[in-house]
Amino acid sequence: MSIKYDIIIIGSGPAGFSCAMQSAKFNKSVLMVEADPDNLGGTWINTGTVPSKALRETARNIYTYTSQFGKYENKKPYERFKMRDLLKYKDRVLENENSSIKKDLIKNNVHTARGYGKIIEPNLVEITDLLGETRKVKADFILIATGSRPTKPKSFNIDHKVVFDANSILNLDHIPRRLVIVGGSIQALEFATIFAALGTNVTVLNEEGEYLPFLDPEIREEFDRIIYQMRISINNNVEIQGVNNNKLRNCTEVRYTKSSDNGELKVIETEVVLHFGKRTPNTEGIGLENAGIELDDHSFIKVNERYQTTCDSIYACGDVIGFPALASASFTQGRLASCDMFDIPSKDTSPNIPFGIYTIPEIAAIGLTEEEAMNAGYKVTVGRTKYDRLTKADISKSRDGLLKLVFESDTFRLLGIHIIGDNATEMIHLGQAVLYYGGDIRYFIGNVINYPTYTEAYRIAAFNGVNKVYKSGVGYDRILE
Numbered sequence: 001m002s003i004k005y006d007i008i009i010i011g012s013g014p015a016g017f018s019c020a021m022q023s024a025k026f027n028k029s030v031l032m033v034e035a036d037p038d039n040l041g042g043t044w045i046n047t048g049t050v051p052s053k054a055l056r057e058t059a060r061n062i063y064t065y066t067s068q069f070g071k072y073e074n075k076k077p078y079e080r081f082k083m084r085d086l087l088k089y090k091d092r093v094l095e096n097e098n099s100s101i102k103k104d105l106i107k108n109n110v111h112t113a114r115g116y117g118k119i120i121e122p123n124l125v126e127i128t129d130l131l132g133e134t135r136k137v138k139a140d141f142i143l144i145a146t147g148s149r150p151t152k153p154k155s156f157n158i159d160h161k162v163v164f165d166a167n168s169i170l171n172l173d174h175i176p177r178r179l180v181i182v183g184g185s186i187q188a189l190e191f192a193t194i195f196a197a198l199g200t201n202v203t204v205l206n207e208e209g210e211y212l213p214f215l216d217p218e219i220r221e222e223f224d225r226i227i228y229q230m231r232i233s234i235n236n237n238v239e240i241q242g243v244n245n246n247k248l249r250n251c252t253e254v255r256y257t258k259s260s261d262n263g264e265l266k267v268i269e270t271e272v273v274l275h276f277g278k279r280t281p282n283t284e285g286i287g288l289e290n291a292g293i294e295l296d297d298h299s300f301i302k303v304n305e306r307y308q309t310t311c312d313s314i315y316a317c318g319d320v321i322g323f324p325a326l327a328s329a330s331f332t333q334g335r336l337a338s339c340d341m342f343d344i345p346s347k348d349t350s351p352n353i354p355f356g357i358y359t360i361p362e363i364a365a366i367g368l369t370e371e372e373a374m375n376a377g378y379k380v381t382v383g384r385t386k387y388d389r390l391t392k393a394d395i396s397k398s399r400d401g402l403l404k405l406v407f408e409s410d411t412f413r414l415l416g417i418h419i420i421g422d423n424a425t426e427m428i429h430l431g432q433a434v435l436y437y438g439g440d441i442r443y444f445i446g447n448v449i450n451y452p453t454y455t456e457a458y459r460i461a462a463f464n465g466v467n468k469v470y471k472s473g474v475g476y477d478r479i480l481e
Contacts, residue, residue: 005029007341008125008139010117010286013042014327015318016145017101018334024108026342031137032110033117037130040105040112042147045097047167049327052187053358054090055170056194060360063197064397076199078175086198090170119144119287122313126287141313141341144293144301145334146286148319151277153182156243162252163243163273166191176200176272180254182240183276184211186357191274193360196230203268204234205256211236212357216369216418218384222402223363223420229400230360241265243273281320298322307337315341329353350436356425361401364428367416367435370406381409383441383465387421390460391452398422403457405431405441405465412440412466423454430455441465 006028009016016032017040023030032040039046062077105112115129125142128134150165152158160168166187175198181188184206196202204211211234212220227234241255251269258266281300288295291311294302300322307315317333319325332349339346357363373380387393387401401421407414417431434443444462449455 004138005031005111006139007031007141007143007338008033008117008137009143009145010119010125011042011145011147011318011320012036012040012101012112013044013145013147013318014330015334015337016143017041017044017104018331019143019145019317019338020110020334021104021108022335022338023342024110026338026344028342030108030110031113031139032105033113033115033125033127035114035116037114039098040101041098044327044330045101046094047170050097051090051094051170052166052190052194054093055086056190056358056360058086058089059194059197063360066199067397076177077197078177078199081175081198083172083174086175087170087172117286119291119293119314122291122311141315143334143337144286144288144309144314144316144320145318145330146282146320148279148281148325150275151280153240153275153277155240156273156275158275162245162271163275165275165277169274172272176270178269178271179203179274180205180268180270180272181274181276182207182254184208184234184236185276185278186212188274188276190358191276192232193227193230196227196232197360202230202232203270204232205238205240205254205268206234206236207238207240209237215363216365216404216416217371218404219363219365219402219418219420222400223359226361226400226420279319279325281322283320296322306340307333308340324353324355326353326355328356352432352435354428354432356428358425361398361421362424363420364424365416365418366428366432367414368406369416369418370404373406373408373415378415379409380406380415381465381468382406383461383463383468385457385460385464387454387457390454390457392454392456393422395452396422401457403427403461405458405461407441407465409469412442412469414439414441419457421454421457427455427457430458 007023007030009020009032012032012034020030020032034040113127115127118126120126124138126134126136158165178201179195181192181204192202192204237259238256244253246253254268256266257263283299294310296302301316301320303316303321307317309316315337317337318330352366354366383405385403388399393399404418406416414435441462444458449459
């Protein structure tokens with residue numbers, strides 16, 4: 001009880017790490033508690049964002065190569081590449097990222113404790129180490145950044161040999177020829193395109209009515225076309241009845257029913273099953289009740305606009321508070337929580353948060369969709385361009401894609417940007433800056449944009465939109481021509 005810190009952070013994911021770095025820069029004493037005995041960084045570095053994106057990068061390169069030259073070699077990627085070789089790249093990235101986070105913590109004098117943190121009182125945390133020994137540490141403030149975890153399937157078990165989850169799939173020892181993905185989440189669609197790019201026959205069984213319902217309809221239409229081209233089959237509104245091994249046919253069978261087919265039982269044969277459950281917050285067993293911290297109806301921690309819980313000295317950030325549950329947003333949340341704790345002025349962040357989906361190709365958006373803008377009472381015009389209009393896309397052999405600008409017809413003020421295509425998650429930030437400062441789409445016309453680049457899509461889409469407003473040019477009202 002002799003040691004006291006300015007802040008104790010439970011969890012070392014993006015929210016916890018960012019809060020630790022910012023607090024250290026304020027010359028505050030920081031203790032970070034992490035339950036993983038081997039690694040810091042949580043799901044962000046070790047099992048989620050970073051490793052899946054590293055595998056995606058490898059798959060994308062293979063897909064680009066085989067799309068251009070594979071037809072001459074007459075071999076599928078799974079016949080030419082070994083999964084263990086592909087995962088070596090992922091392992092190197094993880095090693096570098098883990099080394100980097102450790103160096104940052106040491107350099108900024110952030111103390112770490114391996115074990116489980118439990119709140120005993122509003123300013124007191126009990127830490128149970130891996131040997132079961134406990135100690136209590138005081139702090140002026142506590143940040144809860146314990147993240148979330150996927151729910152388990154109801155009708156089958158995950159054995160990590162044939163039926164995998166998002167963590168164990170990253171240790172697969174071969175590229176499967178057939179894969180069934182259960183779930184329609186962002187991560188499910190990302191992995192669907194990753195394995196399809198490696199030549200795997202992928203079927204997605206989504207228990208919801210549709211996948212990625214928040215997408216702009218035109219972006220969804222383009223994505224539907226692309227995944228059909230990649231031979232990914234998606235079935236919505238299904239209910240999984242079970243997963244069984246068929247010894248006679250030497251395969252795994254996934255049994256399911258579909259509401260549109262009057263409950264008729266269907267069976268699909270596969271080699272591997274990958275399950276993605278809904279995310280549930282890690283709020284059990286961390287002593288929330290000891291500090292009077294309230295949860296919402298879905299067990300996420302309630303916070304105010306400053307990420308403060310119903311206990312004044314305790315804050316919460318990241319997946320544990322729910323939407324938007326993005327690593328990018330969690331970094332910002334952790335920083336802002338630290339500023340509020342220590343009464344340091346910070347510039348308000350925009351309510352417009354970009355999202356990035358790391359499918360092949362990428363999807364990104366920020367601001368209003370066309371429908372949302374119209375429902376909000378704006379007089380709306382849209383400017384569009386397909387990637388096949390871009391010299392850069394032609395050079396890179398990545399001509400699938402679309403950029404869409406939603407803007408106010410009278411003022412040309414930008415209201416939303418929606419992109420599908422290579423580099424979408426990078427490109428979105430130019431539109432984000434213009435949106436933040438209340439700019440209009442003529443910015444993209446009045447300023448020089450490097451050529452050839454994907455970013456040139458902004459200029460072409462802006463011209464498309466301006467020409468529609470002024471009804472100038474032949475065929476101005478023809479979509480995407």
